[in-house]
Amino acid sequence: MYKETKSSKAVKWFLIGVSVLFVVLMLLLPLITVITEAFKQGFAVYEKAVTDNYTVKAFWLTLEATALAVVINTVFGLSAAWSLTKFHFRGKKILTTLIDLPVTVSPIIAGLIFLLTFGRQSPIFPLLQDWDVKIVFAVPGIVLATIFVTFPFISRELIPVLEARGNDEEEAAALMGAKGFTIFRKITFPHIKWAFLYGVVLCAARAMGEFGAVSVISGHLRGKTNTLPLHVEILFNEFQYVPAFAVASILVLLAIFILIARSLIEYNGKKKNKVEP
Amino acid sequence: MKRTNRSVIPGFGLTTGITLAILSIVVLIPLASLVVFTAHMSLDEIVATITRDRVLSSFRVSFVTAFVASLINAVMGVVLAWVLVKYSFPLKRLIDGMIELPFALPTAVAGIALTTLTADTGLVGGFFAKFGVKIAFTQAGITVALVFIGIPFVVRAVQPVLEKLDPAYEEAAGVLGASRSRIFWKIVFPEIVPAALTGFGLAFGRCLGEYGSVVFIAGNKPFETEIVPLIIMSELQEYDYASATTIALVMLVASFVTLFLVNLIQTRNTRILKGGA
Amino acid sequence: MYVELKNINKHFGNFKASDNVSFGIEKGKLIGLLGPSGSGKTTILRMIAGLETPDNGDIIIDGKVINNVPASKRGIGFVFQSYALFRYMTVFENIAFGLRVLKKSDSEIKDRVAELVKLIGLDGLENRYPSQLSGGQRQRVAFARALAPNPQLLLLDEPFAAIDAKVRQELRHWLKEMIAKLGVTSIFVTHDQDEAIEVADEIIIMNKGRIDQIGKPLDVYSTPKTAFVASFFGQPSIFKDYSKFRRFDAVEGAEQTIVRPEFVKVTKKTEVQKFKNSAEEGVVTDVAFRGSGIELSVLVNGVTLTARRGFDEPSVSVGEKVDVFIYRIFVTAGDNAYLLENKSLREPVVVI
Ligand SMILES: Nc1ncnc2c1ncn2[C@@H]1O[C@H](COP(=O)(O)OP(=O)(O)O)[C@@H](O)[C@H]1O
Ligand SMILES: [Mg+2]
Numbered sequence: 001m002y003k004e005t006k007s008s009k010a011v012k013w014f015l016i017g018v019s020v021l022f023v024v025l026m027l028l029l030p031l032i033t034v035i036t037e038a039f040k041q042g043f044a045v046y047e048k049a050v051t052d053n054y055t056v057k058a059f060w061l062t063l064e065a066t067a068l069a070v071v072i073n074t075v076f077g078l079s080a081a082w083s084l085t086k087f088h089f090r091g092k093k094i095l096t097t098l099i100d101l102p103v104t105v106s107p108i109i110a111g112l113i114f115l116l117t118f119g120r121q122s123p124i125f126p127l128l129q130d131w132d133v134k135i136v137f138a139v140p141g142i143v144l145a146t147i148f149v150t151f152p153f154i155s156r157e158l159i160p161v162l163e164a165r166g167n168d169e170e171e172a173a174a175l176m177g178a179k180g181f182t183i184f185r186k187i188t189f190p191h192i193k194w195a196f197l198y199g200v201v202l203c204a205a206r207a208m209g210e211f212g213a214v215s216v217i218s219g220h221l222r223g224k225t226n227t228l229p230l231h232v233e234i235l236f237n238e239f240q241y242v243p244a245f246a247v248a249s250i251l252v253l254l255a256i257f258i259l260i261a262r263s264l265i266e267y268n269g270k271k272k273n274k275v276e277p
Numbered sequence: 278m279k280r281t282n283r284s285v286i287p288g289f290g291l292t293t294g295i296t297l298a299i300l301s302i303v304v305l306i307p308l309a310s311l312v313v314f315t316a317h318m319s320l321d322e323i324v325a326t327i328t329r330d331r332v333l334s335s336f337r338v339s340f341v342t343a344f345v346a347s348l349i350n351a352v353m354g355v356v357l358a359w360v361l362v363k364y365s366f367p368l369k370r371l372i373d374g375m376i377e378l379p380f381a382l383p384t385a386v387a388g389i390a391l392t393t394l395t396a397d398t399g400l401v402g403g404f405f406a407k408f409g410v411k412i413a414f415t416q417a418g419i420t421v422a423l424v425f426i427g428i429p430f431v432v433r434a435v436q437p438v439l440e441k442l443d444p445a446y447e448e449a450a451g452v453l454g455a456s457r458s459r460i461f462w463k464i465v466f467p468e469i470v471p472a473a474l475t476g477f478g479l480a481f482g483r484c485l486g487e488y489g490s491v492v493f494i495a496g497n498k499p500f501e502t503e504i505v506p507l508i509i510m511s512e513l514q515e516y517d518y519a520s521a522t523t524i525a526l527v528m529l530v531a532s533f534v535t536l537f538l539v540n541l542i543q544t545r546n547t548r549i550l551k552g553g554a
Numbered sequence: 555m556y557v558e559l560k561n562i563n564k565h566f567g568n569f570k571a572s573d574n575v576s577f578g579i580e581k582g583k584l585i586g587l588l589g590p591s592g593s594g595k596t597t598i599l600r601m602i603a604g605l606e607t608p609d610n611g612d613i614i615i616d617g618k619v620i621n622n623v624p625a626s627k628r629g630i631g632f633v634f635q636s637y638a639l640f641r642y643m644t645v646f647e648n649i650a651f652g653l654r655v656l657k658k659s660d661s662e663i664k665d666r667v668a669e670l671v672k673l674i675g676l677d678g679l680e681n682r683y684p685s686q687l688s689g690g691q692r693q694r695v696a697f698a699r700a701l702a703p704n705p706q707l708l709l710l711d712e713p714f715a716a717i718d719a720k721v722r723q724e725l726r727h728w729l730k731e732m733i734a735k736l737g738v739t740s741i742f743v744t745h746d747q748d749e750a751i752e753v754a755d756e757i758i759i760m761n762k763g764r765i766d767q768i769g770k771p772l773d774v775y776s777t778p779k780t781a782f783v784a785s786f787f788g789q790p791s792i793f794k795d796y797s798k799f800r801r802f803d804a805v806e807g808a809e810q811t812i813v814r815p816e817f818v819k820v821t822k823k824t825e826v827q828k829f830k831n832s833a834e835e836g837v838v839t840d841v842a843f844r845g846s847g848i849e850l851s852v853l854v855n856g857v858t859l860t861a862r863r864g865f866d867e868p869s870v871s872v873g874e875k876v877d878v879f880i881y882r883i884f885v886t887a888g889d890n891a892y893l894l895e896n897k898s899l900r901e902p903v904v905v906i
Contacts, residue, residue: 106486168638177626180287207385211489
């Protein structure tokens with residue numbers, strides 16, 4: 001960079017000022033609000049809200065849905081990435097587009113389509129009833145909706161990394177007779193480790209916070225189909241502001257944890273890339 | 278699906294099979310049910326549903342607020358990206374990490390926090406109330422929530438472009454005697470525009486469908502602060518699945534068109550990124 | 555023949571990458587597959603290895619058609635152009651990989667890897683990662699990795715392309731020695747004529763997916779069979795009409811005339827030369843110093859030819875009038891190339 005002039009310095013600090021103001025007002029202040037509101041009536045009230053039976057149940061349901069979404073999307077993401085980057089076949093472009101589709105669908109619509117597929121007006125509803133399977137207004141529906149909204153999160157982190165690398169190493173290993181799983185574990189996975197973790201973190205973040213889609217499909221049965229975000233909504237709408245923010249603070253904590261994990265993964269991934277030729 | 282050329286790398290059948298199976302169950306069949314459901318209805322019914330005044334006005338509110346919010350984000354996103362790439366200042370890393378907050382923080386939490394902040398009794402809302410400006414429960418409030426949701430899209434789209442921008446390029450122009458502002462407008466700006474447009478499109482698409490952060494701050498007054506996802510939700514609560522589905526379908530088409538346009542810009546963009554630098 | 559390709563065709567979409575390719579290779583030979591970039595060399599190598607499938611035609615190794623034998627069962631070692639070393643494995647693990655797949659015992663693996671590491675002269679570097687090696691070292695590791703399971707056939711795709719000029723020279727000799735010592739039948743791909751001539755026992759020349767000529771380096775060089783081969787070697791000057799150079803026979807349907815620098819003798823007016831009186835007069839248009847001598851451009855009969863002179867000869871300068879004698883030329887007609895000798899060489903020399 002060449003020399004800074006006086007006016008360019010003024011521009012610099014003006015832009016930094018605007019940016020900092022924006023970040024503080026738009027991002028930091030809401031975060032602080034959650035914490036201050038949560039502790040408005042002291043720690044005892046906070047503790048009571050957080051350890052409330054419904055809150056604990058909602059917490060475990062959120063964790064369950066998140067874990068399942070991560071697992072399914074991991075299986076899907078690894079399979080899709082392998083299939084799409086290691087082989088040429090017809091329909092590959094369409095497949096790629098279809099995988100990305102869910103993120104463009106409004107969460108409300110994401111919930112709605114599962115309502116239509118498995119709900120009372122669905123052609124397969126009688127069948128589900130015969131088998132005694134409840135999907136809508138039950139945990140499976142919540143899990144399905146959560147998987148849907150986070151669908152491409154892992155595969156889209158993996159595919160560019162694999163694509164950029166080419167298939168030489170895998171071909172070399174296959175030529176020597178290595179089996180598919182060995183190739184994946186020993187050759188491919190070390191390359192995508194950080195991208196994969198990154199995808200998992202993004203997936204988990206979105207999954208635990210998903211609100212719209214889950215809201216449509218859950219039926220809001222307290223203690224049964226209530227996730228943490230839904231529980232926050234119910235408390236807030238009942239004007240129980242302090243408990244609402246107390247529960248929200250759990251989610252804030254998880255969000256901060258995720259942001260830190262994300263930074264660490266990104267940092268490690270970058271460092272690793274430098275070692276490579 | 279058939280491979281056009283046999284590959285030595287194993288696992289084609291397995292991974293493609295898993296990919297297609299999960300894709301079908303989670304995405305294709307549910308999305309298809311939306312189309313199947315609307316196919317039962319006559320065109321007149323569909324037109325009658327979406328031309329109801331309340332529905333039309335919700336589309337207007339949705340598009341206007343999403344557009345304004347994305348415009349604000351396009352400008353602020355470029356400023357933030359510029360500041361984060363070109364300058365160094367204290368706490369820069371922290372601010373860079375904070376940008377990701379809207380991805381990590383559950384939308385419902387953001388929603389209640391922003392509502393509390395911008396209500397007349399809140400920190401920010403109270404300040405504006407002195408001048409007779411209301412934020413929460415108005416379209417301004419919706420816009421605020423959407424700015425929160427959309428900001429990372431623009432920043433993360435512009436940042437890599439600025440990082441790739443060869444400093445030698447700017448320096449060369451500097452040596453040739455071009456003034457700073459001239460360099461910016463003639464050389465840097467044209468490079469940023471496509472990236473900013475991409476970010477704008479992504480943010481716009483996300484904002485159109487956003488529910489969680491908006492539902493609290495909107496106040497949901499019909500004809501004023503009712504956005505499309507909200508009207509779908511209220512139709513569902515009245516068990517009017519036909520209306521909900523019809524509106525959803527129109528909405529879906531709108532977001533696909535947005536995505537398509539974004540993809541067009543992005544393709545052009547990557548070509549420039551790969552070819553240029 | 556140990557390796558044989560019979561009428562191999564291969565398309566990528568509408569593009570014909572291999573056009574009726576047939577050739578045979580004897581056991582123990584080191585073969586250079588030579589051709590310009592994009593001529594389909596890698597495709598041939600990948601089909602032999604089983605990484606690509608030919609549209610039709612047979613690939614025969616050791617008397618058996620192996621078209622339907624999976625790549626991993628063909629007993630072929632392959633050195634990729636990019637080396638394709640496993641970046642997250644050490645040198646040791648890279649070389650050991652093929653042996654581990656074969657479920658060899660740990661002690662066997664240790665011995666074999668140690669032997670190979672010694673062979674490639676990388677003792678002490680077993681625990682390095684590929685990123686900690688130089689280009690030449692990586693190339694050697696790739697070579698050792700391919701050799702570890704004792705392949706009967708070794709395929710090398712542009713083994714020296716990614717290595718800088720100085721090391722390349724060394725590696726060529728090293729590789730030639732290594733392969734001679736091990737006696738493994740090998741095919742290496744290159745687009746560098748010097749490399750093919752120096753290293754290979756036999757050269758296969760490819761052009762646009764077809765085989766143009768097969769033969770010993772010297773034969774291919776001195777008696778090119780096709781127009782392409784004639785123009786591919788050396789730094790030829792190519793022009794259309796050679797009728798102004800009177801001392802060459804006419805060829806029916808001649809299209810191009812190819813003159814290599816070593817066919818051209820340039821002498822100063824003051825120098826003595828055997829065929830002085832049948833030389834043509836030319837003007838020096840450029841003088842360039844190369845590592846091995848001086849390279850001249852001379853304008854003769856309206857054609858610019860490249861010629862060489864040694865450092866020990868009297869220097870010529872740009873604009874100087876000189877005598878130019880051409881020993882031989884290649885003339886192409888259609889796909890064929892003809893070697894024409896200067897008739898003066900056959901006439902009794904009259905010294906004035
Ligand atoms: N997998 C492929 N798909 C499409 N075209 C290919 C593929 N592999 C090679 N080609 C084309 O075939 C031609 C020959 O390629 P290659 O055998 O790699 O040539 P060489 O190794 O002689 O440079 C090139 O024009 C290349 O573009
Ligand atoms: Mg090649």
